[in-house]
Amino acid sequence: MTEAFEYLGMTSEQKQTADIDLILMDIQVDEVDGIEAARRIKAKGYYRHVPVIMITGEDAEETLERAFNAGAVDYITKPLRKIELLSRVGSFLRLRQETLR
Secondary structure, three states: OHHHHHHOOOOOOOOOOOOOOOEEEEOOOOOOOHHHHHHHHHHOHHHOOOOEEEEEOOOOHHHHHHHHHOOOOEEEEOOOOHHHHHHHHHHHHHHHHHHHO
């Protein structure tokens, strides 16, 4: 997760941002869980409108609620289905492009 935070410009005092349109993140990562990482990313004003899609093998309603409360716009369970993943990512990328116009 450290590398992702560095890429997003969140580890230094500089206000350097990455030009991204969507974040696809697993809930279970090594250093910081994906829900907490999403919360930190969304707390940065310049990323608050970037859609975050969470991926997990877990389907507990509490986890789903935590993910949405942290700022996720969607939640996909494993095993991933290619057509579902591509469709959801495509939908959010189109929506993102519309909001940037």
